[in-house]
Amino acid sequence: MNILLLSPYDAVSHQYWRRQITAGFPAHHFEVLTLPARYFGWRVRGNAMTLADQMTADQVAQTDLVLATSMTDLATLKGLVPGLAGVPCVLYFHENQFAFPSRQASDRDLAAQMTSIYSALAATQLVFNSAFNRDTFFAGAKALLRKMPDGVPAEVLASQEFNALVLPVPIPDPLFNRTPSVRRPDLVWNHRWEHDKGPERLLEIVQAYVASGLPGKFHIVGQQFRTIPPAISEAIALLTAHQLLGEKGYIENLTQYHALLAQSQFVLSTADHEFQGLAVMEAMALGCLPVVPDALVYPEYVPAESRYTTAAEAVQRLAHPAGYAPRDCVAPMAFQAQAESWHNLFIRLV
Incomplete structure (x- = not known):
């Protein structure tokens, strides 16, 4: 199986996870694309553009599964790379943008939160590293969408929540x-x-x-x-x-x-x-x-x-x-x- 692994904010804990996954399943072939863990606001909104530019046509054509961290702007990426639109995608949440303590609310926080919601909707399967992460993500997303003036679909994220899995980052x-x-x-x-x-x-x-x-x-x-x-x-x-x-x-x-x-x-x-x-x-x-x-x-x-x-x-x-x-x-x-x-x-x- 050819797996395209995306880690567009490749912090230490994200590296820890991806290295174990890629080393632990030698029967699968992993293509790994990462971006440095810096410039958070830009990385949240710009990673799809950067990743799309780095991908080759052969990589996309040969991909059987996308395994992406939740920092990936998956919805935008699928639009920029149509060849990935029909490929199953696992979105792995090391953290979520709703339960992360911020010293002050900002437009940057809102952009990150909405991006994570769109990515969740674009994924085939959501996986969280803990039940706490899963529960705070869905609670936070629902609370944010309730504040929107109109146009929020009924039961949005319901199927994603029902089917979500919990798999912690493995310990060596x-x-x-x-x-x-x-x-x-x-x-x-x-x-x-x-x-x-x-x-x-x-x-x-x-x-x-x-x-x-x-x-x-x-x-x-x-x-x-x-x-x-x-x-x-x-x-x-x-x-x-x-x-x-x-x-x-x-x-x-x-x-x-x-x-x-x-x-x-x-x-x-x-x-x-x-x-x-x-x-x-x-x-x-x-x-x-x-x-x-x-x-x-x-x-x-x-x-x-x-x-x-x-x-x-x-x-x-x-x-x-x-x-x-x-x-x-x-x-x-x-x-x-x-x-x-x-x-x-x-x-x-x-």
Whole structure:
């Protein structure tokens, strides 16, 4: 089968997904087109034009299935490339534009939201990485369309919602095969250093952690950008002053990063936005106990005894570790556990 895979906003998590899919199904031939994850507003509205220009007539003619991320302006792309109009299309949602926290509403947000609705209508099959993502997408789309003055078809998106599938981004199998090691009482916060990952909540927990007298090192790692949220800088300074700071910043070496997780007792999330939580899932596969907000996607795979609503409650979770095996909670997300579902999806549509 010839599969045209489109990732027009090829962020780190999108790369993680597409590389596993293309490597995991060697019987299929994948043609992969990507665009850099920058210039969000332009990418949302312009990706169909750019992708259409990059496609060759042979690529289009030989395509049996399109597998596109939800950043793809699929409706416009089918109009610009008529040869794709009759080809079955899977639209994969890593996130949706309705539940993403925005500091202020803008025309850019509306354009992204409407584009995602048109793409959903143009797709053959919608697939989401979590039930939370699926439910917030359809709730947000319905709420937006109710605000329109007229012309919204009755039951728009009803069939798409009824037939939508949930298939998380797979966790690499080798993470589950690692031999358990001796763990230090450390915790790792391993997220992008951006506002949607809850830097203010992180600072609150760091303050409560320092006051608690718990002995473990507090590692603050993850992808950094030009501007670092002030709350993260404050948290690092406070931990440094109390000699509690462990690793800091982005760990380039994947083996070293996985070793840190395998040696630490806890993984911490303070996110205001999370549609799957790959960083937490990877850490759980390596044996870390999660300490996460009691919200967003986390109730789908994190037991209640590891979720919190306040900074004080988060520190209590750290002081009194839960007794379950965290890797068991995310075992259904392993690649091998999902491979048959992906294979059956491809075969059913072609």
